[in-house]
Amino acid sequence: MPRYARQRSSTGIYHVMVRGNERKSIFIDDDNKERIIDTLREKKRKNEFELYGYCIMDNHAHFLIKEETDTIDRIMKRIGISYAKYYNQKHRRIGHVFQDRFKSEEVEDENYLLAVLRYIHNNPEKAHICKRENYKWSSYNIYINGILDRELLSTHTILSILSNNQSEAIRLFKEYSQQASDVEFIDEDDIKDEFIDEKKIRDFVFNYLYINEISFSKLKEFENRGQRDKLIIALKDEFNLSTRKIGEAIGINRETIRKVLESFR
Incomplete structure (x- = not known):
């Protein structure tokens, strides 16, 4: 299959998905999931990007990223290399960790930005694991609990779309997160x-x-x-x-x- 040029986002914002090679679990345990989050935090300190949301599942992960000082391709390459090196060393293996290139879609307006983040946070429910608020490895609870973790997550950008009052924004965020959506996202595209x-x-x-x-x-x-x-x-x-x-x-x-x-x- 030919490799197509990645579509560029005019806003610099992308919904990104990485998947384990051969769809295998690559975020097997809590240490693995913690490591990929730490990798995001480390790279974000260099002002390469802003992170608006994430969800780490066993065999794939979703990120909502805005380019800052570097392009999405270079950002994801560095994140991927760092995690793959750790994973192969920990599990005493060699070879590819991730499946091919990462998938991405452009986020061009605020409505789709909110819809993508809702979708990312709903992954545990979609997989019948647990309710979104009970899942430890997504950014949902950082939003609804008003946690400030500026080294990792830029929550203000999302919440300010809903309201300039933080309490009201969080209330509206919870309400919005419970609404249904029929929009197609990256992994549905994969199957189709x-x-x-x-x-x-x-x-x-x-x-x-x-x-x-x-x-x-x-x-x-x-x-x-x-x-x-x-x-x-x-x-x-x-x-x-x-x-x-x-x-x-x-x-x-x-x-x-x-x-x-x-x-x-």
Whole structure:
């Protein structure tokens, strides 16, 4: 499968997921989970990024990160190398710890920022482990208990979206966290895209552009927006692709694709 260029976020904010190689558990015990959190704290001290949220599961982890002095690719590379070295030494093993590249999606507005964080915190409930407030290895309790851990987490950015009054913001945060959502996120995309025929997608896009006399490079231009939107809908209808895979196929960011799909519902 070809390796696509990562879509860039105009806000510098990304929802990132890392998974254990061959989907194996790489955050096996409390020490492992504590270590990845300590690694985040260590790297954040160098002002490489802001961290808005996290959830560490046994075989994968979610992070909500804003680039500061470095790019998301370099940030995640350093985090990954540091943890992999620790993990291999501790468990007396060699080889890859993480599965391929990390997954990421751009976060372009405040509504999606809140939705992503809610999704990250709901991972333990989705996995039928425990309620979000009973899970030790996510940032949820840091938010709802008003804990100040500026070396690790930047909670003010999220809470200030809801209210300038901290108590009211925390109340609204709890309320929002309990609401249902039908938005697709990274790991749902993983499952949906697992058996996709890449050649069929490329041929479909090429034929569409040829018939409509549009070059790939001009698909993003304003005057071709209507044709772009029709292609997005066609890819969804024909292959039931995730927003991530549509974005990779035509070089359009996920947030734009999400808005187009929602407008055609």
